[in-house]
Amino acid sequence: MSKSIDPNQTLLEVFGYSEFRPQQEEIVETLIAGQDAFVLMPTGGGKSLCYQIPALHRDGVAIVVSPLISLMKDQVDALVANGVRAAFYNSSLKAEESRQVLARLHAGELDLLYVAPERLLSDGFLERIKEMPIALFAIDEAHCVSQWGHDFRPEYVQLGQLHALFPAVPMIGLTATADPQTRQDVLQRLGLQQAKCFITGFDRPNIRYTVVEKRKPFDQLLAFLDDHQRAAGIIYALSRKRVEEIADRLAAAGFKARAYHAGLGDKERKKVQEMFLRDDIEIVVATVAFGMGIDKPNVRFVVHYDLPKNIESYYQETGRSGRDGLPAEALLLFGYGDIAISRGLIEKGGNQDQKRIELHKLQAMVGFGEAQTCRRRVLLGYFGARLEEDCGNCDVCLNPPETYDATVDAQKALSCVFRVGQRFGVGHVVDVLRGAQTQRILELKHDKLSTYGIGADKVAEAWNSLIRQLIHRGYLVQDVASYSVLKLTAAARPLLRGEEQLVMAKPRLRVKTLQKKGKPKVGDFDYDSELFDALRLRRKRLADADGVPPYVIFGDATLAEMAAKMPTDEAALLAISGVGKHKLQRFGSEFIDEIIGYMCR
Numbered sequence: 001m002s003k004s005i006d007p008n009q010t011l012l013e014v015f016g017y018s019e020f021r022p023q024q025e026e027i028v029e030t031l032i033a034g035q036d037a038f039v040l041m042p043t044g045g046g047k048s049l050c051y052q053i054p055a056l057h058r059d060g061v062a063i064v065v066s067p068l069i070s071l072m073k074d075q076v077d078a079l080v081a082n083g084v085r086a087a088f089y090n091s092s093l094k095a096e097e098s099r100q101v102l103a104r105l106h107a108g109e110l111d112l113l114y115v116a117p118e119r120l121l122s123d124g125f126l127e128r129i130k131e132m133p134i135a136l137f138a139i140d141e142a143h144c145v146s147q148w149g150h151d152f153r154p155e156y157v158q159l160g161q162l163h164a165l166f167p168a169v170p171m172i173g174l175t176a177t178a179d180p181q182t183r184q185d186v187l188q189r190l191g192l193q194q195a196k197c198f199i200t201g202f203d204r205p206n207i208r209y210t211v212v213e214k215r216k217p218f219d220q221l222l223a224f225l226d227d228h229q230r231a232a233g234i235i236y237a238l239s240r241k242r243v244e245e246i247a248d249r250l251a252a253a254g255f256k257a258r259a260y261h262a263g264l265g266d267k268e269r270k271k272v273q274e275m276f277l278r279d280d281i282e283i284v285v286a287t288v289a290f291g292m293g294i295d296k297p298n299v300r301f302v303v304h305y306d307l308p309k310n311i312e313s314y315y316q317e318t319g320r321s322g323r324d325g326l327p328a329e330a331l332l333l334f335g336y337g338d339i340a341i342s343r344g345l346i347e348k349g350g351n352q353d354q355k356r357i358e359l360h361k362l363q364a365m366v367g368f369g370e371a372q373t374c375r376r377r378v379l380l381g382y383f384g385a386r387l388e389e390d391c392g393n394c395d396v397c398l399n400p401p402e403t404y405d406a407t408v409d410a411q412k413a414l415s416c417v418f419r420v421g422q423r424f425g426v427g428h429v430v431d432v433l434r435g436a437q438t439q440r441i442l443e444l445k446h447d448k449l450s451t452y453g454i455g456a457d458k459v460a461e462a463w464n465s466l467i468r469q470l471i472h473r474g475y476l477v478q479d480v481a482s483y484s485v486l487k488l489t490a491a492a493r494p495l496l497r498g499e500e501q502l503v504m505a506k507p508r509l510r511v512k513t514l515q516k517k518g519k520p521k522v523g524d525f526d527y528d529s530e531l532f533d534a535l536r537l538r539r540k541r542l543a544d545a546d547g548v549p550p551y552v553i554f555g556d557a558t559l560a561e562m563a564a565k566m567p568t569d570e571a572a573l574l575a576i577s578g579v580g581k582h583k584l585q586r587f588g589s590e591f592i593d594e595i596i597g598y599m600c601r
Helices: 007-013 024-032 047-055 069-081 095-106 123-129 154-165 180-189 217-225 240-252 266-277 311-318 336-347 352-370 375-382 407-419 426-434 439-444 460-472 492-496 529-546 556-565 570-574 581-599
Strands: 037-040 061-065 086-089 112-115 134-139 171-175 196-199 207-213 232-237 257-260 283-287 299-304 328-334 403-405 476-479 485-488 503-505
Touching (some): 007 024, 007 047, 024 037, 024 047, 024 196, 037 047, 047 061, 069 086, 069 112, 086 095, 134 154, 207 375, 217 299, 232 240, 240 257, 240 283, 266 283, 311 352, 311 375, 328 352, 375 460, 407 426, 407 460, 407 485, 407 492, 426 460, 460 476, 460 503, 529 581
Parallel strands (some): 037 196, 061 112, 061 134, 134 171, 232 283, 232 299
Antiparallel strands (some): 476 485
């Protein structure tokens, strides 16, 4: 593809979108100008376009580093369908295929090349590209470079040398999951201290978050699936054995479900993934420890059958639903037995610092499950973002707990954090509030503090719940780099001074089962569901003929817009979001015929 001049023209003609999402255009222009960038953008927020469009505007080939081999293939398939010259180079290729990719690279016939970090950093490959024009380096899943991240990969640390080896080549680091500590570590390790940082937020408002107490989990799963007939979904479970059991029981109940975990052979895993991508099966059951790496935009639900070990994993895994922007659901079956199992696995680790980090992250995950405030507020607050209003699209918002005036209790807790010098964690603060006579309190003389014993009228769990809510609401932060000590934020001052009233949820010691809820809103438009199904069938036939997943032809959001606006000529079809010139030429007549045929019935 020849290098374009206007990024907006590329966005429309190649990718079929009429306008950029927030901050995308500025990121694109930063890279085109040869500057470094760091991007934190939610899953489904359009991170890929941030480097794919600059790759079509700068001389040379863009090198994209990804830790997920399966995801490389998905991205390359989608790019090729849009007429972009793209390829991947990893261990899944046979010798002849590898030679062909390298030949295209040397001939200047590639705009983007996706590689695994270990393949890129091999001496042979670095030597090979040293004399080539490189458009940019894109480091996807950049959180993997940080030990503070939930998915630390040692091979990623070596990517920091790219700046020294290719000082004139711009670099972009991208991630959807990084708390403030992880972000700083990523910037330092990748040498991006001078990079322009773009943080577009973590919110995925189209995902409904629901937590229910885990009781007879398979029956709860079946009840949930009853409302999601024919929808694509992922179910995460803790062990391979449980994954196999759930998949078998779902298949016996008539669902198109298959297991997917690291214990399966490469051939079987690849087969299951292809079946899921091509809509030949509806449900994949996978281990939480195994990264799916699936770029499938029409996943309508994600269920966590067991508790994830940290919020980063939970956020990333639930983020695999609703990537097309249409309504999606995330269900967590919250079991207290799962907490003990996860804690036991962490305690077996040998690295004390790593154990401390992981235990802190597990406790934050438990706090999310026990939350009595808007779950989206809790989730975003963990990543350092603050939501000013409740989301209205989670189980707590839809089934609110009983509330009370918590101003005085909050002042007691915040005062205690201040009196102990903002140098202690939740457990110690609660002990001081309740007047516990522990050896540590006596040694530190914290029994002499004015806040000692002022909360003796409440059980420890009530104070734990209150402090968790204060963290979720942004009045307190836990400093994970300093043993999870509690610290006051600027928002705490007016509350302590009595200038603000605080209404909070009464503690629920167990999560109540969510009552039956109404259907979520559908996008920005109403569409004909019968025509939508007909377009999906036409898309499936075309995709099978091309040997690609259906979403590579068009995503569900594009089909929904077609089913709403019913375009009957090429100009009208080209105005549909997601329809570019290349796809219009290849598939336009097929979908126009389907729409006209439907209208003439």
